[in-house]
Amino acid sequence: GEHEPLIGAAINPGRLGSCDRHHPMAIITRTNAGACMEASKVCAKVPTAVVGGVDAFVELLESGHALQKDRRERIRHPHLRQFRSWDQLTTYVGRAEDSEMRMLHRLVSEMRDGVLDLVRLLRTRIVDERQARIVISTAHRAKGREWPQVCLGEDFPDLTDSQGKLTAAAEELNLLYVAATRARSVLQPNSSIIEAMDLDRKRQAHRPASRHPT
Numbered sequence: 493g494e495h496e497p498l499i500g501a502a503i504n505p506g507r508l509g510s511c512d513r514h515h516p517m518a519i520i521t522r523t524n525a526g527a528c529m530e531a532s533k534v535c536a537k538v539p540t541a542v543v544g545g546v547d548a549f550v551e552l553l554e555s556g557h558a559l560q561k562d563r564r565e566r567i568r569h570p571h572l573r574q575f576r577s578w579d580q581l582t583t584y585v586g587r588a589e590d591s592e593m594r595m596l597h598r599l600v601s602e603m604r605d606g607v608l609d610l611v612r613l614l615r616t617r618i619v620d621e622r623q624a625r626i627v628i629s630t631a632h633r634a635k636g637r638e639w640p641q642v643c644l645g646e647d648f649p650d651l652t653d654s655q656g657k658l659t660a661a662a663e664e665l666n667l668l669y670v671a672a673t674r675a676r677s678v679l680q681p682n683s684s685i686i687e688a689m690d691l692d693r694k695r696q697a698h699r700p701a702s703r704h705p706t
Contacts, residue, residue, distance in 0.1 A: 511680045517641035518627040520671040525595035526647030535617045541624035543633040546614040556600040557607045631667040642675035644682040
């Protein structure tokens with residue numbers, strides 16, 4: 493519709509590029525689980541901060557691991573308490589549009605007991621933002637913030653179907669817009685942003701050209 497945000501049109505193409513990880517930057521994800529996955533790649537090597545702290549991440553990871561191990565008495569995360577088994581969560585993420593649970597299922601499936609090592613890293617290696625070279629944030633937590641460089645995580649949902657029709661919910665479009673506009677100098681796009689920019693170019697190409705009087 494006419495009120496759908498044109499995300500690609502809001503991006504300055506001159507700012508697109510690859511982030512230099514030797515200089516301060518932020519990684520912005522759609523989900524807490526996605527942020528945990530990004531943290532697992534960098535926090536042991538580079539001074540890393542997490543906007544809003546790690547408590548929500550730790551609760552999510554520990555609860556996901558407990559569900560996989562069938563230790564339901566250790567599940568503290570409210571959403572995960574609704575699942576009776578790991579198999580039930582597996583079925584759920586295959587059917588539902590739930591980015592958070594899908595990313596958590598992927599993370600725990602890949603890391604297995606390594607999830608507890610990641611919890612220990614989050615508790616011991618995350619630093620204050622003033623000492624960090626990399627800041628990790630979800631799009632929700634990034635609202636109102638800016639960083640010189642921003643890299644977007646790949647856990648944002650697809651915007652279109654196989655025919656190129658826009659299918660993403662308004663909330664998802666708005667969160668992607670927030671994340672994509674946090675960069676002051678360099679934005680490293682994810683596939684969702686590239687898709688959005690392609691969609692905007694196609695929309696512009698199909699608009700009738702304005703006629704000017706001769």
